[in-house]
Amino acid sequence: MTFLKVSGLRIRKEEGFALNDVSFSQAKLQKIAIAGETGSGKSSLLKAIAGLNQPDEGEVFFHGERVLGAGEKLVPGHPAIGYLSQHFELPKSLRIEQVLQYANKIPDTVAHTLYDVCEITHVLSRKTDHLSGGERQRVALAKLLIGSPQLLLLDEPFTNLDMVHKNILKSVIDDIGHRLNITCMLVSHDPADTLPWADQIIILKDGQIVQKDSPQNIYRRPVNAYAAGLFGTFNLLTPSQSNRLSGGVGQAPAPIARPEDLCLSRTDNTGWSGTVKAIRFFGSHREIVVALAENALTIAENVLIVKASADSDFRRGEKVFVVPAQPNPTR
Ligand SMILES: Nc1ncnc2c1ncn2[C@@H]1O[C@H](COP(=O)(O)OP(=O)(O)OP(=O)(O)O)[C@@H](O)[C@H]1O
Incomplete structure (x- = not known):
């Protein structure tokens, strides 16, 4: 019963x-x-x-x-x-x-x-x-x-x-x-x-x-922006961003990506180009807001992992590329 x-x-x-x-x-x-x-x-x-x-x-x-x-x-x-x-x-x-x-x-x-x-x-x-x-x-x-x-x-x-x-x-x-x-x-x-x-x-x-x-x-996989917003920062993607991301990560019913679904690169010009607008420190990670032509995206940067990477220490105003993070099937 x-x-x-x-x-x-x-x-x-x-x-x-x-x-x-x-x-x-x-x-x-x-x-x-x-x-x-x-x-x-x-x-x-x-x-x-x-x-x-x-x-x-x-x-x-x-x-x-x-x-x-x-x-x-x-x-x-x-x-x-x-x-x-x-x-x-x-x-x-x-x-x-x-x-x-x-x-x-x-x-x-x-x-x-x-x-x-x-x-x-x-x-x-x-x-x-x-x-x-x-x-x-x-x-x-x-x-x-x-x-x-x-x-x-x-x-x-x-x-x-x-x-x-x-x-x-x-x-x-x-x-x-x-x-x-x-x-x-x-x-x-x-x-x-x-x-x-x-x-x-x-x-x-x-x-x-x-x-x-x-x-x-x-x-x-939040069903909409309201559900996504209750559980943390999220990005509302354009249709072309959503199409590219849905190959592996962010397969949500809504065109939504979490900040950790995205990465920043100085050199990977296959990504969307934009300018760093804001950097917010959260202890275990930083969130970096990048202004693109059509929208702004927030990217999570794991503070410890990026220390060793060439793609780290981004500054406000810097030109960058936003690329999909490597999909992790266990997430
Ligand atoms: N006894 C009641 N009679 C009529 N309306 C009510 C009654 N209790 C709550 N409401 C209304 O019902 C809605 C839901 O209220 P409720 O307290 O369940 O929300 P909640 O999600 O718990 O909000 P909060 O997070 O602010 O505590 C509100 O619009 C509230 O004003």
Whole structure:
């Protein structure tokens, strides 16, 4: 029986739909990430799955049973589905252990494994207003996990976290799957959160699914510029550029190439000639924007690899050729 099935969900808003005919399913332990611009319906979808809002049409089935909407229950929600909101609240001026005991329905040893997974053991005796943002987030997560959910819906859990706390929370979320056997669905704006984590990514726009695929295909074969733009820099190619590139790389449904699909050369005049307009440093690579006759293309340059190459150290204003990168069949 399907773990989770979402079928034809529609939620009306003042004009149009917050969700418009959304259908998909999730297997147990399959990691699904939801991406989309602000207002595309991500939170509405998670809340509908958790039974925290009322769909106008369509249904959510969890283990084959319909999840009741918020309008059909006295206390909205499903006991086996946890939803971590972007705007969670912790009770004020209580010690963390009090907050967690209050929510506790599981044996002490299991609870302590859980505190360990969430990396909050060291803050248990602190008050809720004496926590960093990252610690608050992990306490809120532990509080949900104590309810023993089978499905955990995480709505922008990394918002407002610095890189250190974000990385701790990422490893906590990984552990939730591996050590606690809990299936997760995650909403995030940041491709660095979703591409390495998810088994499947669902892209929403205006309440509708525009693409549903593996992270590799979402990144390499976005269906349109909107889908491409959510996952990093991209180039919109002219028909002739697209034809040349489609020989090996960038075989997307849309005429799109990622910066790493292209290279720069000082000598290869089979390429498109142009002028370097901007150079942006990103640590592991640089992006070089080249103005051509018909458009501008952004090329990724691996900082370490090009050190040894004659085609390196490009300067603004320099005349260059843009050529397709060597296709790598494993990408
Ligand atoms: N309960 C509601 N009733 C009517 N409209 C709503 C309701 N909740 C959200 N909306 C509207 O539905 C659309 C989708 O909102 P939602 O919060 O699901 O988007 P989102 O993708 O999560 O956005 P963000 O990334 O900004 O959190 C928005 O236009 C929003 O204003």
